[in-house]
Amino acid sequence: MSGAKKVTIGVLGFQGDIEENVAATEQALSEMEVDGAVQVVRYPEEMEKIDGLILPGGESTVQSTLAAIQHSLPVMKKRISEGMPVLGTCAGMIMLSKRAFDRVIGETKQKLMGDLDIVIERNAFGRQNESFEADIPMAMVGEDSFKGVFIRAPAVTEAGKDVEVLAKFNNRIVAVRQKNVIGTAFHPELSGDSRIHRHLVKMAVDFRRDQKINN
Amino acid sequence: MTISLVATEPRPKGVKVEIDNNARKVRGTTLLKRGFAHMQKHGVVMDVTNVEQAVIAEEAGAVAVMVLDKLPYDVRKAGGVARTASVKVIQEIMDAITIPVMAKCRIGHVDEAKVLEVTGVDMIDESEVLTPADEERHIWKWDYTTPFVNGAKSLGEALRRIEEGCAMIRTKGEPGTGNVAEAVTHIRLVNSEIRKIRSLYQDSDRQELMKAARELKVSYAIAEETARLGRLPVVNFAAGGITTPADAAFLMNLGCDGVFVGSGIFKSDDPAQRARAVVLATTFHDNPKIVMEAQKMVDEKKSLLGLDTKNLELRMQERGQSA
Numbered sequence: 001m002s003g004a005k006k007v008t009i010g011v012l013g014f015q016g017d018i019e020e021n022v023a024a025t026e027q028a029l030s031e032m033e034v035d036g037a038v039q040v041v042r043y044p045e046e047m048e049k050i051d052g053l054i055l056p057g058g059e060s061t062v063q064s065t066l067a068a069i070q071h072s073l074p075v076m077k078k079r080i081s082e083g084m085p086v087l088g089t090c091a092g093m094i095m096l097s098k099r100a101f102d103r104v105i106g107e108t109k110q111k112l113m114g115d116l117d118i119v120i121e122r123n124a125f126g127r128q129n130e131s132f133e134a135d136i137p138m139a140m141v142g143e144d145s146f147k148g149v150f151i152r153a154p155a156v157t158e159a160g161k162d163v164e165v166l167a168k169f170n171n172r173i174v175a176v177r178q179k180n181v182i183g184t185a186f187h188p189e190l191s192g193d194s195r196i197h198r199h200l201v202k203m204a205v206d207f208r209r210d211q212k213i214n215n
Numbered sequence: 216m217t218i219s220l221v222a223t224e225p226r227p228k229g230v231k232v233e234i235d236n237n238a239r240k241v242r243g244t245t246l247l248k249r250g251f252a253h254m255q256k257h258g259v260v261m262d263v264t265n266v267e268q269a270v271i272a273e274e275a276g277a278v279a280v281m282v283l284d285k286l287p288y289d290v291r292k293a294g295g296v297a298r299t300a301s302v303k304v305i306q307e308i309m310d311a312i313t314i315p316v317m318a319k320c321r322i323g324h325v326d327e328a329k330v331l332e333v334t335g336v337d338m339i340d341e342s343e344v345l346t347p348a349d350e351e352r353h354i355w356k357w358d359y360t361t362p363f364v365n366g367a368k369s370l371g372e373a374l375r376r377i378e379e380g381c382a383m384i385r386t387k388g389e390p391g392t393g394n395v396a397e398a399v400t401h402i403r404l405v406n407s408e409i410r411k412i413r414s415l416y417q418d419s420d421r422q423e424l425m426k427a428a429r430e431l432k433v434s435y436a437i438a439e440e441t442a443r444l445g446r447l448p449v450v451n452f453a454a455g456g457i458t459t460p461a462d463a464a465f466l467m468n469l470g471c472d473g474v475f476v477g478s479g480i481f482k483s484d485d486p487a488q489r490a491r492a493v494v495l496a497t498t499f500h501d502n503p504k505i506v507m508e509a510q511k512m513v514d515e516k517k518s519l520l521g522l523d524t525k526n527l528e529l530r531m532q533e534r535g536q537s538a
Contacts, residue, residue, distance in 0.1 A: 014498050015257045015278060017250075023217045042499075058254050058278070059314055065276045066498055091254075102313040122313060128337035129360050131247045132233075132240040151250050152315065152337070170236045190218055190250050 006035050007205050010050035012076075013040035014066040016058015016091060017189060021197075024189040025054065028197035034205060044075040051211075052085045052204030054197075055092025057151065057187050060122075064095050064111045073113065080115050083210075085180045085203035087196065093176075093183030094120050094154055101157075115181050117160030124155035124172065124185075136186070138167040138175060141195035148174065148186035155185055180207070218253060219448035220245050221440040222378050227357035229380075243360035245382075251315075251338065251362050252383035252450040255279060255473055259463065259494050260317065260452070262286055262477040264300070268486070269308045269316075275490030279315035279337065281475065282308055287344050287391030288478035288519065291529060297345040299327045305334055317364070322535040323349025332361045338383070340364045343534035344390050344477070351538050356380030366454065368401040368532050370408035370441070371431035375538075377449055378437060384447055386471070387532040388455010391478045393521025395462045397532060398455040402469045405451075409441060416442035446470070455532070458483070458518050460496030460509035467500035484517035 009029075011021045022038045029036045041047055053076065055063070067073050080086055088096045093116070100108045100120040108122065125132070128151070136148040148169065156173035159165060166182070167175035174185040180203065188196040229243040258278025263269045269280045284300040285293060299320045309316045315337035320327035322341055327348070331339050341354055343366050353376065356363040362382035367373035373384045386405070388398030408431075415424045416439065428438035440448050453466035454475035463474045474497055480490050492512035499505035 013257075017253045017256060019256075020217055020253060058256070059258065061273065061314060062258055062276045062278050062494070066494070069495065104310055105313050108313055127309075127335050128247075128251050128315065128362065129332070129335060130242065131251065132242045133244055133247065134238060134240040149246060149250060151247060151254060170238050187250065190246060190253070192217075 006037055007052075007201070007208050008037045008039055008050045009052045009054065009201065009204055010039050010041035010046065011054045011056060012063065012067070012092070013042045015062045016056040017187070018056050020189040021054045021056045021089070024194055024197045025201065028194040028201050031194055032198055032201060034201060036201065042072065043070060044072050047072060047075040047079055050084070051208040052200055053079070053087075054200065055086065055088040055095055056189070057090040057092065060091035060094035060100070061108070061110045063091055068111055073111070077113060077115065080181060083180050083207055085200055085207055086115070086182065087200045088181070088183045089187050089189060090151065090153060090185060093185060094122060096181060096183050100154075116176060116178050116183050117163050118156045118176055118183070119158035120154045121157045122154045123152050125150060125153055128152055134169060136167050136169055136174065140166050140177070141199060146188070146195065147191040147193055149190045150174075150186045153185045218246060218249050219440060219444060220249075221448045222434065222437045224357040224380065227380065229358055229360045231360060248362035248382035249449055252364070255315075255383075255452075256450055257498055258473045259497050260473070260475045261480055261490060262475070263308065263481065265304060266307050266311045268481050269312050271487050272480075272490055273312045273314050275487060276494035277314060277490065278473070279317055280308065280312065281340060282316060282318040282336075283344070286478045286482055287531070288393070288482045289391075290344060291391045291522070299324075299331065299345065302330065302334055305331075305336060309335065319345055321345040322347040323352050323354060325354055328354050328359065332359055336361065338362050338364055341381070342366060343387060343531045347534050350535070353379050353535060353538055364452075366532075368404065368536060370405050371433060372536055373405060373447055373451075374431060374433040374437050374441065377447075378433060381449070383450045383452065385452040385454040385475055388453070388457075389524045389527065390455050390531050391522070392456050392524050392527070393458045393479060393519040394524045395456040395458065395465065397524055398453050398457065398466060399469065401455075401532075402453060402466060402471060405447070406470060409445060409447070412438060412442040413445045456524075457493070458521065459513060460492040460506060463493045464496045464500035464506045467497055473497065478519055482519045485514055489513045489517075
C-alpha cells in the first residue's frame with residue numbers, strides 16, 4: 001500500500017510522452033479537485049509507492065527493454081495483480097498485452113506483461129502517414145465521443161472472455177478493460193480531454209481507500 | 216509539456232480529411248505530426264545505411280532509425296554531392312523492422328521530399344548533412360502529410376523552420392566529427408536565447424519582445440509562445456558528434472528531449488554494445504551511476520577517432536543557416 005500522504009499516480013518514465021501524461025493527469029486531478037500527486041517512476045522501489053500507474057505512448061520495444069534492465073517489470077506485475085489501476089496508452093497497451101504481431105514483420109520478440117488477455121496488431125492502421133484523428137464513441141467516459149489521436153496505432157485483434165471492449169473504430173477494437181487494467185490504442189494524453197485520465201484517478205482513489213480498509 | 220499548436224497554417228495541403236467506412240478521419244494535422252515527434256522523446260534515433268545496421272539498432276533499443284546513403288563521417292571523406300538514400304534500401308529497411316524509419320532529403324529539395332513521402336517513411340529530415348539543393352529556401356513543409364525534422368544552431372533558425380511546418384528540431388552540431396562540442400554550443404545558445412525572451416515575457420515587456428522577434432526574423436506569435444513555454448514549442452533533440460554514452464547524457468542534461476547518433480555508433484568498432492549503452496545513458500541521464508555502467512559497456516579504444524572541428528574544410532552546420 002502507498003506510503004504517501006495523498007493519492008499518487010505514477011507515470012512510467014523510460015521513454016515516450018511521459019511529460020504529456022503527467023500534464024494530463026495533473027489536469028484531471030485539478031478538474032476533480034482531488035488532492036493528489038503525479039510522479040515519474042522508473043525504479044522498482046518507486047512502483048511500490050503509487051496508487052495508480054500510466055504506461056505512456058512511445059516505442060513499446062524500447063520501453064519494455066529498459067523496464068527489464070531496471071527489474072521493474074516484476075514489481076509492476078505484482079502491483080497490478082494486487083489491483084492497482086493501470087492505464088496503458090498506445091505503446092503502453094502493447095506492453096500490457098499477451099501477444100503482439102507487427103503488420104509487416106509478424107510476431108514480435110518483445111517482452112510483454114500479459115496483464116490484458118488480448119492479442120495486438122502493431123501499426124495496425126499503417127505508418128505515420130496513415131496516423132489520424134477521429135471521434136470515438138466511448139460510453140465509459142460519457143455520451144460525448146472522445147477525440148482519438150491515433151499515431152502509428154495498434155489495434156486489438158483478439159480479446160479474451162474477461163476483457164471488456166470499451167471502444168471500436170471501423171469495427172476494430174481500440175480500447176479495452178480487464179478489471180483494473182485499461183488500454184487504449186490512441187493517445188488520450190494528447191487530446192486535451194482528461195476524461196480517461198480522470199477515470200484512472202477515480203479508480204486509484206478507490207483502490208487506495210480499499211487498501212486502507214484492508215490494512 | 217503538452218503539444219503546442221503555435222504557427223499552424225490555417226489550411227495546409229498536408230491535411231487530408233477522409234471517410235473510411237462511414238467514419239470520418241483526418242490525417243496530417245499539426246497534432247499528429249508534432250505528436251509523432253513527442254513519441255520519440257527520451258529515445259535515441261540511430262543513423263543506418265543498410266538492413267543489417269537497422270536490425271542491430273532496433274535490437275539495441277533505438278526509438279527509430281534514420282536512413283542515409285553514407286554515414287556523415289563517410290560523406291566528409293567521399294566529398295562530391297550527398298543525396299537522399301536509395302529508395303530500395305529505404306524500403307528494405309521498412310520491411311525489416313517495427314520501429315519508425317526516417318530518411319534525409321537535401322535542404323530545399325521539394326521532390327526528394329515528395330519521393331520520400333510516397334515511399335512511406337515516418338519522418339523526413341531536411342538535412343544539412345546532404346548537399347543543399349537550394350541555398351536560400353527551405354521546403355514548405357505544411358504541404359506534406361509526413362512530419363519533418365530540421366536542424367538548427369540558434370533560436371531564430373529553429374523558429375523559422377517551425378513556421379515552415381517542421382514538427383521537430385534537432386541541434387545541428389557538426390556531423391561526422393565525433394566531437395560533441397558544436398552540439399553543446401548550439402543547445403547552450405538556444406537555451407540562453409529562450410531565457411532572454413522568457414524574461415521579457417515575464418516582465419510583460421511586449422515592445423522588447425516584438426523587437427526580439429524581429430531580430431530573430433520570426434513572427435511575434437511564435438516568439439511569444441516560445442517565451443511563455445520557456446522552451447521550443449516542438450520536441451528538440453541533440454545531434455552532431457555524439458559518440459559515447461556520456462555525450463548523450465550530457466546533452467540530455469542540457470535540456471534536450473532525446474538524441475540522434477550519426478557516425479558515433481556504426482563508425483565505432485563496437486556498434487551493437489555502444490548502441491545499447493547510449494540508449495541506457497539517454498534514459499538514465501540524470502543518474503551518474505547508470506551512466507557509468509553505460510560507459511563501462513564501451514571501449515574508448517573502439518570509439519570513432521573523430522575530427523578537429525576548428526579546421527574542417529566542410530562546415531555542414533553553416534548550410535541553410537541564413538534562410
